[in-house]
Structures are given as C-alpha cells and as structure tokens.
Amino acid sequence: MELSTIKDAFERVTKKQTLSCSKTQEAIDHIRHEIESVLDTIQSVNNADHELDYKTVMSELKASLLKAAPLSQMEGTQKELNKYGKLLEKYFNPDISKAYRNIDIDIHTLNQIIANHFYRQGLFEIGDNFMNVVGEPESAAIMKSPFLEMYQILEAMQNQNLEPALNWAATNSDKLDLSGSDIVLKLHTMQFVKVLQNGSREEALSYARTHLSPFASRYMTEIQKLMGCLLWTGKLDRSPYHALLSPSNWDKLAEELKRQFCNLLGQSYNSPLSVTVAAGIQVLPSLLKFMSVMAGKKHEWQSMNQLPVPVELDSEFQFHSIFVCPVSKEQATGDNPPMLMACGHVLCKQSILKISKNCTKVFKCPYCPFDIDAGQCRQLYF
Incomplete structure (x- = not known):
C-alpha cells in the first residue's frame, strides 16, 4: 500500500514536471522572440536617426514578458514537489535509531567482518586502510592472503x-x-x-x-x-x-570457481555483511512501525528475546526451515524439536510434555478432536 501511494505521487510529480518543462520551453522561446523584436525595433530606429522613448519600450517589454511567463506557472510545480518530499519523509523516516537495541558488540569480530567484505570484493587497498585505521594491521595479511590468490586466478581467467x-x-x-x-x-x-x-x-x-x-x-x-x-x-x-x-561460459566458470574457492575456505559465497544489510533493509520498516506503536515502552523492546512482530524475508535469506509451535509460539530448537502427532498436526516437544503432564495422560489435539498418546509422537525433520 505504501509503495503504491508513493508510486502514484511520483507519477503525478513526473507528469507535472514534464508538462512544466514543455511550458517553460515555450515561455523561453516566446521571451527570446519578444527581446529580439525589441532589439530589432531599437536597431531600425537608430539606423533611421529617429529618437526613441527607451523607457516606454522597456516598460512594454517588461509587461509582455510577465504576461508570457507568469511566476505562478513555476510555483505550481514547486508545490507538487514539496508535497512529494513530505510524503517521502512520512514513509521513509530517516531516523532509524529508535529500532536500535543496546547490545554488546564484539568490536574485533565486527572489524573482521567488514574487512573480510572488502577483501572478498577485491578491494584490497580499502581493506588494508580500514584495518590500519581500526588498529589491527597484523590481521590484514592473514585475512586477505587467500582472496589475493583467488583474484589472481580470476584475473588470469579473464585473459x-x-x-x-x-x-x-x-x-x-x-x-x-x-x-x-x-x-x-x-x-x-x-x-x-x-x-x-x-x-x-x-x-x-x-x-x-x-x-x-x-x-x-x-x-x-x-x-x-x-x-x-x-x-x-x-x-x-x-x-x-x-x-x-560461448563467452558466457567463461563468466559462469569464473563464478563457479569463486563459489568453490569460498566453500573450501569455509565461507559463504555471498558476503555475510551484504546479506545482513540486505535482510536488515527488509526488516527495518516493520520494526519502525512497531516502535512507533511502542513509543512509550522502549524498555520492553530492549529486553525482548525475539522479534515481536512477524517478519517476511525473501527466499534468498531463508537458509533453513523454521518451525514455530502454534501453542507456545516459540521457535523449535534442537532441545525442543517439532513433533508429529498421530492426527497429522505438529507441536513442539515441550508443549506436548506440558499438555500430557510429561506423557502421563492422553490429551486432545488443540486443533482437532483426535486423542493423542504422547508416546506415539515422532520427531519431525524438515
């Protein structure tokens, strides 16, 4: 809905700007014609040795120019631009600090993630400068060495x-x-x-x-x-x-080599920093909306163990299946895995133990009238 509103506003501004540009060009052409006409008149009078009332000529020219290009014509377009700017500020709040949580960050690890991003992109000089600025130059050589080899191979493949x-x-x-x-x-x-x-x-x-x-x-x-x-x-x-x-075979082979090279290094093909920032961009609007609602309860947000609102990420950011128990609303873990009941519904293990009093009684499925024996439930693997 928000993107649709912004798109419609953008199209209106674009149409206004296109129309304004056309009218402006017409006004410029008309102004040039009026000025050239007055210059021709002045030149012809001078050549005929006649006296000319320049003040009257200039007054007539000014009146003609104001009529040809009234200031209100430009102001209308500017008003539409101002409205669009306010609309952008409404939906794209530049202040994202309210979604920030006070957490302890391992600065050394963060610095390595950033430097690793530069090195895996082949930006070795930037990576070295960054490590020097943060005071960790001794780590630079170790981190960039494998990527230097990779880019030497890729450069040769380009030839x-x-x-x-x-x-x-x-x-x-x-x-x-x-x-x-x-x-x-x-x-x-x-x-x-x-x-x-x-x-x-x-x-x-x-x-x-x-x-x-x-x-x-x-x-x-x-x-x-x-x-x-x-x-x-x-x-x-x-x-x-x-x-x-096909020349594209060389490009595909280079990408495959880069993928396998990173795999042998025990690293993902895509930069972790790039993935994190891209995923954060998708999550941020939902968090900002939530924080607008929770404006007076910021301390609760700081103490939450998981995201308080559902977040939909694109498939490229989904690296494994996630199951959330419909009873406890908690995400399944190794200690609390999803369990398949005889009726076909799934709950987390801890929920089943709680409902069945540690497997001491038969219970009804929360979603159907089927009687469930906790001992017959089986762990489900996604």
Whole structure:
C-alpha cells in the first residue's frame, strides 16, 4: 500500500514536471522572440536617426514578458514537489535509531567482518586502510592472503588463461571431490575446447586422454560430447557443439570457481555483511512501525528475546526451515524439536510434555478432536 501511494505521487510529480518543462520551453522561446523584436525595433530606429522613448519600450517589454511567463506557472510545480518530499519523509523516516537495541558488540569480530567484505570484493587497498585505521594491521595479511590468490586466478581467467585455476584445482582436488564439486572437470573441459581451437586434433585428443579420462566413469555423457567435438576440428563454431564456444561460459566458470574457492575456505559465497544489510533493509520498516506503536515502552523492546512482530524475508535469506509451535509460539530448537502427532498436526516437544503432564495422560489435539498418546509422537525433520 505504501509503495503504491508513493508510486502514484511520483507519477503525478513526473507528469507535472514534464508538462512544466514543455511550458517553460515555450515561455523561453516566446521571451527570446519578444527581446529580439525589441532589439530589432531599437536597431531600425537608430539606423533611421529617429529618437526613441527607451523607457516606454522597456516598460512594454517588461509587461509582455510577465504576461508570457507568469511566476505562478513555476510555483505550481514547486508545490507538487514539496508535497512529494513530505510524503517521502512520512514513509521513509530517516531516523532509524529508535529500532536500535543496546547490545554488546564484539568490536574485533565486527572489524573482521567488514574487512573480510572488502577483501572478498577485491578491494584490497580499502581493506588494508580500514584495518590500519581500526588498529589491527597484523590481521590484514592473514585475512586477505587467500582472496589475493583467488583474484589472481580470476584475473588470469579473464585473459582465458586457465593454468593458475588448473593448478589450484589439482592442489585441492581431494577436497573438491569430497564436496561433490565438478569444477575440475569443467576447467579441463574449457581447456580441452581451447586446445581444440588453437591446436590440432591430436593435441586435443592427447589432452583428453590425460586429463578427461579419469572422469569417464562418472561423466560419460559429458566426455562423449567432448569427443564428438574432435570431428569438427577447425569448424566447431558451425557444429552441434557451438555452445561450448560461448563467452558466457567463461563468466559462469569464473563464478563457479569463486563459489568453490569460498566453500573450501569455509565461507559463504555471498558476503555475510551484504546479506545482513540486505535482510536488515527488509526488516527495518516493520520494526519502525512497531516502535512507533511502542513509543512509550522502549524498555520492553530492549529486553525482548525475539522479534515481536512477524517478519517476511525473501527466499534468498531463508537458509533453513523454521518451525514455530502454534501453542507456545516459540521457535523449535534442537532441545525442543517439532513433533508429529498421530492426527497429522505438529507441536513442539515441550508443549506436548506440558499438555500430557510429561506423557502421563492422553490429551486432545488443540486443533482437532483426535486423542493423542504422547508416546506415539515422532520427531519431525524438515
């Protein structure tokens, strides 16, 4: 509803501005014409050696200009802009401090999160300067070292040089295999296509025997496809396998390498700081609304253990299933897991124990008339 209101107001302002721009251009053209007309009149009178009442001419010009471009025409547009500004202030309150909670923050950890964000984005100079400013320069070298290697590999890939990437893959092949990654095959596939393009069929076949044959047992279909490329040496761009030459394959491979590189470092592909800020932006409007209602009870907000209002986050911010018990309204945990009852409804374990008096009696499901034996309830895994 809020976005719809703002959008409608924006469209009104846009239309007003477009119309105002058109009218302003017309007024400017008219003013220029009036001034040029007066200049021509003055010039012709001077050339004829006639006397001219300049005061009268200028008074007539002023009256003509005010008529052509009245100030009220500009003021109308300005009023609409002022209304839009007030509307933005209403819905986008710049004061977000009221949603802040007094919590203890580990400054060292926070500094590392920020520096890590810079290094994983390849902003090494900014990261170093930040660590120097916060007084932790000794941590900079350790944190940025792996990302320096990653960006050296990615830079080489931009120049279609796969040697650094292949060396990294060979060094970490066991870890990559355990994680189920097929990036080693993808790198050798790209190199095979490159050899086939720049070399001969014999060189490409030799490369396949050395580097691709170990994958034949698990990726036979992919290997057969690459062997088919040998029949189109010199004309691969006109073959059924021309998609292998798409420049986008290099971009996809670089992204996959970055993902696997971060995975081996034990870090997520997306920057934790970026994810946190993006999720916070979505949550903030709901919190600000809540704090407006709770304006006189700020101390209660400071002591709450969980968010007091439901918050809907996009799927990209949902990393695991969450179950909230409909009876206790508490989120399920390892010690208080969701339990499936015989009727098909689900409650948390602690709620079932409480209702059943620690499994000493049969109880009715809170949502249907079914009699439940607590001993028959089974833990539910999402």
